[in-house]
Amino acid sequence: xxxxxxxxxxxxxxxxxHGPVQASRPHSELPQRLRRVRFPGGYVLSPDPASxxxxxxxxxxxxxxxxxxxxxVSVFLLLPSGLQIxxxxxxxxxxxxxxxxxxxxxxxxxxxxxxxxxxxxIGGREFETTGVLGWSGPPGEAEKRAFPAWTTLPxxxxxxxxxxxxxxxxxxxxxxxxxxxxxxxxxxxxxxxLVPTRAMLAPxxxxxxxxxxxxxxxxxxxxxxxxxxxxxxxxxxxxxxxMIVSGLAMSPAVHAAAPWTGDVFGGRQSARSAHFLGAGxxxxxxxxxxxxxxxxxxxxxxxxxxxxxxxxRP
Amino acid sequence: MTASRRTxxxxxxxxxxxxxxxxxxxxxxxxxxxxxxxxxxxxxQGLHRVLFDxxxxxxxxxxxxxxxxxxxxxxxxxGDPTYRALAAGxxxxxRLIVDGLVERPLALDLAALRAxxxxxxxxxxxxxxxxxxxxRWTGARLAPVLDQAGLKxxxxxxxxxxxxxxxxxxxxxxxxxxxxxxxxxxxxxxLLAYEMNGTPLSIAHGAPVRLRVERQLxxxxxxxxxxxxxxxxxxxxxxxxxxxxxDRGYEWYAGI
Numbered sequence: 001x002x003x004x005x006x007x008x009x010x011x012x013x014x015x016x017x018h019g020p021v022q023a024s025r026p027h028s029e030l031p032q033r034l035r036r037v038r039f040p041g042g043y044v045l046s047p048d049p050a051s052x053x054x055x056x057x058x059x060x061x062x063x064x065x066x067x068x069x070x071x072x073v074s075v076f077l078l079l080p081s082g083l084q085i086x087x088x089x090x091x092x093x094x095x096x097x098x099x100x101x102x103x104x105x106x107x108x109x110x111x112x113x114x115x116x117x118x119x120x121x122i123g124g125r126e127f128e129t130t131g132v133l134g135w136s137g138p139p140g141e142a143e144k145r146a147f148p149a150w151t152t153l154p155x156x157x158x159x160x161x162x163x164x165x166x167x168x169x170x171x172x173x174x175x176x177x178x179x180x181x182x183x184x185x186x187x188x189x190x191x192x193x194l195v196p197t198r199a200m201l202a203p204x205x206x207x208x209x210x211x212x213x214x215x216x217x218x219x220x221x222x223x224x225x226x227x228x229x230x231x232x233x234x235x236x237x238x239x240x241x242x243m244i245v246s247g248l249a250m251s252p253a254v255h256a257a258a259p260w261t262g263d264v265f266g267g268r269q270s271a272r273s274a275h276f277l278g279a280g281x282x283x284x285x286x287x288x289x290x291x292x293x294x295x296x297x298x299x300x301x302x303x304x305x306x307x308x309x310x311x312x313r314p
Numbered sequence: 315m316t317a318s319r320r321t322x323x324x325x326x327x328x329x330x331x332x333x334x335x336x337x338x339x340x341x342x343x344x345x346x347x348x349x350x351x352x353x354x355x356x357x358x359q360g361l362h363r364v365l366f367d368x369x370x371x372x373x374x375x376x377x378x379x380x381x382x383x384x385x386x387x388x389x390x391x392x393g394d395p396t397y398r399a400l401a402a403g404x405x406x407x408x409r410l411i412v413d414g415l416v417e418r419p420l421a422l423d424l425a426a427l428r429a430x431x432x433x434x435x436x437x438x439x440x441x442x443x444x445x446x447x448x449x450r451w452t453g454a455r456l457a458p459v460l461d462q463a464g465l466k467x468x469x470x471x472x473x474x475x476x477x478x479x480x481x482x483x484x485x486x487x488x489x490x491x492x493x494x495x496x497x498x499x500x501x502x503x504x505l506l507a508y509e510m511n512g513t514p515l516s517i518a519h520g521a522p523v524r525l526r527v528e529r530q531l532x533x534x535x536x537x538x539x540x541x542x543x544x545x546x547x548x549x550x551x552x553x554x555x556x557x558x559x560x561d562r563g564y565e566w567y568a569g570i
Binding site: 150252 | 335336351353355358366367372381383440447528530559563
């Protein structure tokens with residue numbers, strides 16, 4: 001299960017990975033030029049033509065690691081600042097404008113006897129969410145706010161500060177994703193490592209992959225399996241780009257120049273809804289991504305994706 | 315694990331989380347950090363100006379798209395005595411002042427304003443809070459007003475001074491104001507609106523005259539305009555950031 005949490009772009013599917021280079025030989029037995037890859041970035045920054053791409057493919061390239069870092073930091077800032085912005089008007093609509101009497105999602109608070117209670121309403125269904133959504137805060141200092149303080153940036157209520165952070169961090173995501181996609185498409189790595197192979201899509205293979213995931217017994221072989229490929233592919237070519245377009249659609253200046261940004265979602269308020277739902281999908285993806293990291297060699301993986309230190313296989 | 319140790323650990327975790335949140339908040343709200351983040355505002359405005367035609371019109375909608383429930387935000391019933399007196403007289407004594415860096419300062423009553431070249435447009439209003447609503451706005455186009463006053467070459471911004479005090483605790487700095495540059499001032503859809511949905515502006519929506527500056531968020535659309543001042547820069551006015559909300563941390567360029 002060594003590749004479950006690796007970021008797409010780790011071109012581990014290449015057949016030569018199973019050659020001798022990746023065997024767990026003691027460090028001292030490795031030739032000098034291979035030992036050098038154990039130092040952060042050294043191998044990539046001063047490529048040795050003789051060392052080919054055998055060990056380069058064992059860990060993310062510098063380009064991938066840098067864009068991953070930029071995307072990760074940006075999303076880490078975008079999610080909580082986005083919730084701060086959402087809190088300014090915690091209701092979602094479909095279409096071009098807000099029909100204030102008919103939000104499809106609304107978070108609010110109301111009096112219930114002596115106390116206040118928070119609620120979440122989706123369609124016709126209502127859930128009591130006191131303490132988390134609608135009404136939250138330390139005892140005696142609880143306040144009406146859609147998402148609680150510990151989920152927003154900043155923690156206190158400030159739409160202005162939330163927007164400052166969100167609109168700055170959006171540049172990080174845009175540039176990081178562009179760099180990642182350009183690097184991935186140019187080298188053909190995205191296609192090789194993320195697009196499911198024909199063999200993977202055979203019904204029997206699909207069932208086997210599903211069964212393996214359901215029983216949490218994942219193959220140790222190199223490369224991403226089908227579900228990983230689909231999840232990563234969906235995030236990098238669908239969810240993240242859709243977050244950027246739906247975010248742009250909410251800008252009145254962008255909408256004037258490029259109304260299609262709103263139209264593809266069915267209107268500005270639909271775009272705002274899609275932006276919110278996309279953020280939910282991203283949070284879910286990141287949760288699973290980090291959980292898998294924690295469950296499988298977290299330090300080794302973390303070093304691989306940040307410093308580019310080569311993975312050794314068990 | 316004993317109950318007391320568990321309580322103690324839980325308290326430690328809660329204290330740690332609170333310390334982390336407060337540290338984040340200190341960084342998030344630090345003036346220097348926020349000033350740095352404002353660099354992105356320059357980037358956004360610069361990118362919009364480079365990529366988009368300055369004359370691009372905001373989308374206009376059919377009358378059937380007009381919102382039945384258009385919220386009024388900010389001041390909805392100014393208590394300022396000057397404004398109260400004007401409203402009581404049906405704005406008969408209202409004069410829109412145009413001065414500052416102009417050749418010929420103006421004082422226009424509503425009849426004079428209505429006699430100027432006008433435009434009527436059904437556009438979408440996007441509040442910074444996140445909601446949108448559509449209305450028909452009718453008013454004098456700002457560009458011909460500026461032609462009549464004759465902008466001096468050093469004029470770069472228009473400051474809209476308003477009648478309403480939105481933050482009474484801030485004294486004179488609590489009065490609403492806004493500013494736009496000449497790209498937006500000369501835009502075809504920029505209006506001194508005196509009608510909404512075919513009837514004179516209501517007090518809640520900014521009577522007798524409000525700004526329409528399509529392609530920017532709602533707070534730029536100053537209501538209750540008393541005076542338009544042409545300036546070379548606005549750093550000496552109120553908080554110096556070019557608007558009531560700008561002085562309170564919001565972006566001056568509200569195109570995003």
